[in-house]
Amino acid sequence: MRRATITTTHGDEDAAMRVAASLAPDNTAEMTTCVDGDAVVTTVTRERTGGLRSTVDDYVVNCRVAARLGGGESEAERSTAQTDDTPDTDTNT
Template identity: 45%
Template sequence: MSRRATIRTAHDDAALIARALSPDNTDEMTTTVERDDAADAAGDERAGTIVTRIDRETTSGLQSTVDDYVVNLEVAIDVASQTRTAQCDQPTDTGPVSDHDTNTTHNE
């Protein structure tokens, strides 16, 4: 008898988080992204629900896999959030890369 769990997580950038999780998926796991009707209506192309299904032969194996998945999910969400914040803090137009002549050498 197989044990099963389905974990559904709504996220603003569901596809990004699902891609970040996929390298850690085992053969007993599948992760997909479902689009939300509300997000489609609002024109939000990234929002959706991450759906991960886990099948294991034992209850302890299922519990261990779910625990690992939840930790990986938290890390993926945190990294994506931090990256987005860092990118937003950077100027979009930095102008010339350098105001100095790059053909000269500087002795230190």
């Protein structure tokens, strides 16, 4: 299993809740999203590295749009992404 966690901050909890609510319809079964204060934290788990990369890429685009439309994205918005350190042995990405 491959896993990535994306954390974005949105200024305050209300903005983070609006962003998370905007993202929810596009989340797949392999995604969990929660609000922690002013942060939206999403974890994506996929079997293959290629699928993880595609899902995270789609999520980041959706998150930027959601932040611009509903929740206080600014030049100071910060995001972090963490992936687990499981060696990639999947050659069919």
